[in-house]
Amino acid sequence: MTTLDTLALDRLDAAIDKPKYDRRQVKPGIVHFGVGGFHRAHQAMYLDSLMNRGEALDWGIVGVGVMPGDRRMQEALAAQDHLYTLVVKHPDGEYQARVIGSIIDYLFAPDDIEKVLETLADPQIRIVSLTVTEGGYNFHHVTGEFDLGNPDVKHDLASPRVPKTTFGLVIEALARRRERGLEPFTVMSCDNIQGNGEVAHKMFVAYAKARDAELGQWVDEHVQFPNSMVDRITPVTTEADIAEIRDRFGVEDRWPVVCEPFTQWVLEDHFTLGRPRYEDVGVQVVDDVMPYELMKLRLLNASHQALTYFGYLAGYRYAHEVCQDELFVAFLLDYMNIEATPTLRPVPGVDLDDYKQTLIARFANPEIKDTLARLCAESSDRIPKWLLPVIREQLADRGDDGGGDIRRSAAVVASWARYAEGVDEQGEPITVVDRLKDELMAIAKRNRSEPTAFIENRQLFGDLVDDERFRTAYLEALERLHRDGARACVENLVGR
Secondary structure, eight states: OOEEEGGEEEEESSTTTTSSSOOOGEEEEEEEEEOOOOOHHHHHHHHHHHHTTTTOOEEEEEEOOOOOHHHHHHHHHHTTTTTTTEEETTTTTEEEEEEOOOOEEEEEEHHHHHHHHHHHHHHOOOEEEEEEOGGOOOOTTTTTBBOTTTTHHHHHHHHSSSSOHHHHHHHHHHHHHHTTOOOOOOOEEEETTTTHHHHHHHHHHHHHEEEEEHHHHHHHHOOOOOOOOEEOOOOOOOOOHHHHHHHOOOOEEOOEEOOOOEEEEEOOOOOSSSSOGGGGGGGGGEEOOOOHHHHHHIIIIIIHHHHHHHHHHHOOOOOHHHHHHHHHHHHHHHHIIIIIIIGGGOOOOOOOHHHHHHHHHTTOOOTOOOOOHHTTTTTTHHHHHHHHHHHHHHSSSSSSSSSOOOOHHHHHHHHHHHTTTTTTTTTTTTOOTTTTTHHHHHTTTTTTSSTTTTOOOOOHTTTTTGOOHHHHHHHHHHHHHHHHOOHHHHHHTOOO
16 A cells, blocks of 8 residues: 655556656646645646646646635645545546646645735746635625625735735735736636636625725736636545545545546636646637536536436435436436527537537446535525526517526426425435525425525525516426425426
């Protein structure tokens, strides 16, 4: 058994691909906030691929953690010289293992805020990237405005030189660069938010202006925030994954990453101080990412929500189980074809029919074992961004037809409301994971006595409850879920 670190690289199993470059030659160029499984299976992987070509050795990643839970990642990576194993799981059972070396340091901000700030202010750092989840942008779900009432944000505005938040750290570092006559770094969001660069721009500028109007104006005018679309299914690493990697490859890795074979990154080419040549390793560098982004958010991400609550209530626990059931596949394809696709723009170079079939195949990969519990988590961040825009566009008056079909999307909302009741169809408790858990579960307990209670939450749903078509479709689905169960509700929706 080999414990992963730099000295162990030469002793690793020959089946494991290893960095082909001298990591001692790698210099920092990127600071990344939110080093989790997805970042390590995606952006860090692409950069490692470039380094294996002898490129981008001046673009090494320095990770930064700001949340209490990030300490575990810092400790795990530090013990391994910031190396980790990425294992691609193919549907036929083949596993491809590879050690990634593009992360060269990891700083836990609460331990040394000043070190993080000076790292960000260093002229070597030309990109600051983000995978901080949908909830990490601190905006109101209905108004879209930055939440200045957040206690940590209030702390940072009062004490800007000892910040707690990503906003505070980034803006303080930009202020220092401005004072020193240095060009600003580019802020590159890689989160699943429509117009993620535009959202990041708006939120960071809002924070900066709240701190200092002149500084905020400078950030608004001089800092680039490119949009991007990122895609790779990366389930949470389990103890079983760690054991399996140990048994298959003889490597002891404290926190490996497992993922599917498919990967995609579409990135707008708007950078102040240059960027790695990502296009050399398959990244689509484009002028406008929006068509690709809408495709992914409304087909892949929203489809995950379409399968997860219904699937869980029907007794399944993994995404691949749901997508090996012909009934649920028919439902997903109907949602994608009839409701989501009409809201999309043309996507250059993409065959949408092929893309949708590929999605089903990806979801059905039995090796990934993506849990429905993971996909059900943080729904209050996901549904408003991924599914509700489809409903609103389909409800919009298009002339004679009065709008498009929304029965399936409304039923997905109803399945979320039913899931939030916290008890499954066998009477077993459901562990609801959501930042609004207590509020949502309290409302969901009134579903039977007050059927519209859940969608009357205007903080999440805005005025959708006032739309008769949506309200009728939602209530019909919720009633069927209570009376007949999830499977029967889906059967009705697909006409069986």
